[in-house]
Amino acid sequence: MPPRIPFQVELPLPEVGDSGESESRNPPQPPFDKEGNRSGEISASATEEDPQNPSEQPSKTPQKKRSDKPLTVSQLTRQIRMALEGEFRSVWVAGELSNVSRAASGHIYFTLRDEESQVSGVMFRRAVAGLPFQPVDGLEVVVRGHLSVYAPRGVYQVNASAMEPKGVGALQLAFEQLRDKLAKEGLFDKSRKRPLPFLPRHIGIVTSPTGAVIHDMLTVLRRRFPGIPVTLFPAVVQGNQAVPALVEGVRVLNTISRTPPLDVIIVGRGGGSMEDLWAFNDERLARVLADSRIPVISAVGHETDFTIADFVADLRAPTPSAAMELAIPERLELEASVQEWGMRLQRGMQQQLRSCRDHLIQAKRQLSSPETGIRQFQQRVDDLDLRLRERLRARLDRTRFALEESATRLRLLQPSRQFPELRNRVMALQQQLPKLVKQRLQAQQAQIEQHTGRLDSLSPLRTLGRGYGMATTTEGKVIKSHTQVQPGDELALRLADGTLHTTVQRVEPRP
Incomplete structure (x- = not known):
């Protein structure tokens, strides 16, 4: 394996074979072999967590000895364990998971049940590490393992060494579980997607250094816009070492110092089966892509292949070649656009120059004969003077009319004209006043006498005067x-x- 150190790519690269040739030299083993064991792993029955290895127990049930002496509970449990573990060394059990719990040690405890019965089960840490999905309550599964007896409680259980979802592949289930988890966290939201630069100054690529993928991407770059520098981080894109290599590649490209700086990162590989592309469905890679400070393009497989990396990345390209086409514009198209805008700018400048020239000519004509302008101004001044005089004359006429009307009203209201009438009125009132006063006094006197008579008739003194006390x-x-x-x-x-x-x-x- 070449050292994983980012290096500058020199164009062009030599031609290579078909796409994905180097990426499929070491295809991953299927999750289970013919015997049901996970490839590259030791069965849970042979781990340290499971010291009771059924293969080490005798294959035959011990003969019962006739004796009047009763068995102890430990002896009975031991004989039952030997019988069960010797008889059921390897079993496949299908059922529905319930009561799934993960201990701090990493072991998983569960109950496997159907409509009529249930059995307890345990999967130890090393076997759990090989599961591509998360066991949850209600999931229909097929479990491979052997029966064991837990002596402290006197119960038997299935010691699972492998587990597969029933009806759906383990990888597909793991993909759906991780997709739902990251979607709830908001890693797929459009609001966090960053736009790509219009013309990147420097491109970073994380993929295999051999094979057709990198060659095809560099060919597209050379055809569309040669001269843009590319930094390649050589990474394993398939197998157990793929995820650490891809994660390291994205992190390194986010931290290295280059001139000019990186503007976009492409992470991808060629097509393959779901197992081949599984490294791009890993949660660790998804979170590194989400945390990248540089916009990321995911280019995994073919157009019909979708991975978790596609959902998390800022842009998903159907193929690695398409990723390079999306990352950089066509140079010829840019040159044509620049020429067109140059022509538009030139036409605009020419039109502006013609307009300015026309204004200049008109201004020059006005300056060449100032008498015309002066005469126009004189005529305007005369017109304004005439209009001002007419308005002043009309204003004076209105003011004179108002003054005359006010003088007439004052003459009608002079005191000398009203004195004789007022004097006659005062004399008449003086003659009538004594008579009116006398009449008023007489009326008041009569009213007082009337009230006095009423009061006297009601006075208690009048009653006393008649001899009462x-x-x-x-x-x-x-x-x-x-x-x-x-x-x-x-x-x-x-x-x-x-x-x-x-x-x-x-x-x-x-x-």
């Missing part, structure tokens, strides 16, 4: 009933011409 206590309270006094009380008896002070001798109620 009014008894009061020493405090002046009027006695209205014999119940208000007792024998011995002192009373005042008011008459018309005086007051008598008496003492009550006895009280006699009216019969």
Whole structure:
């Protein structure tokens, strides 16, 4: 493997074979071999986490010994474990996952069930690391493993060494799970997509240094816009080392210093199966692409191939060659556009010059005969003078008419004209005043006498004058009933011409 160090690419590159030849020299192994073991990994039954290896146990069930001595619980559990683990060394079990939980150690515990029964299961950390998807509740799966007995609780369980989704491929399920997860985090939102530069000064590429992909991209660059520098980070694009290499490539191109600086990064490879392209569906690569400070173009496989990197990148290209076409404009088209704009600018300048020349000629004509302009101004001044005189004359006429009308009104309102009339009116009022006053006094006197008569008729003194008296206590309270006094009380008896002070001798109620 060549060292993963970014280097400047010199154009042109030598011709190579078909696209993707070097990228498919080491195709990945299928997820399970004929025996159900994951390629390149040790079965969970032979790991340190599973010390009870069924292959090390005797293959035959031990003979039962007739004895009157009872078995201990540990002995019974041990015999059951030997029987189960010896008989069910390798089983395939299909069912629905439930109660899935991941321990801090990395092991996964679950329950596998169908409509009638259920069985507990465990998958140890090393086997879990080989799963391309996340086991979740409700998922229909097929589990390969062996039966084991957990002695502390006396229960049997399936020790899973492999697990596949039922009805859908493991890689497809892993793709959908990661796609949904990153979409919820907003990594696919259009708002975070950055526009590509119109004409990049420097292009970075992360792909295999051999094969047709890099050759095709550089051929497109040489055809469309030769001279733009390219920095290639050689990366493995397939296999176990592909993800670390791709992640490192994007990070390095974001940090290296180049002149001119990088404006866009293309990450891609040629076509292949889903397994071949799986490195571009890794979460680590997706997050590095999302964190890139330089706009990224994803160019993976063919037009029908979609990866997680395509959704995260700022732009998705159907092929690596198309990515280079999207990254740089056509030089000939730019030159044609520049020529067209140059011609438009020239025509505009010529039109502007003609317009300025016409204005200059007109101004020159006016300057060459200033008498014409002076005469026009004199005529305008005369016209304005005439209009001013007419307006002043009309204003004076309106003012004179208003003054005459006001003088007429003043003459009609002079005091000398009103004095005789006012004097006669005052004399008539003086003659009528004594008579009116006398009549008013007589009316008032008659009214007073009438009121006096009414008051006199209602006065209590008038009643006392007829021989009546009014008894009061020493405090002046009027006695209205014999119940208000007792024998011995002192009373005042008011008459018309005086007051008598008496003492009550006895009280006699009216019969």
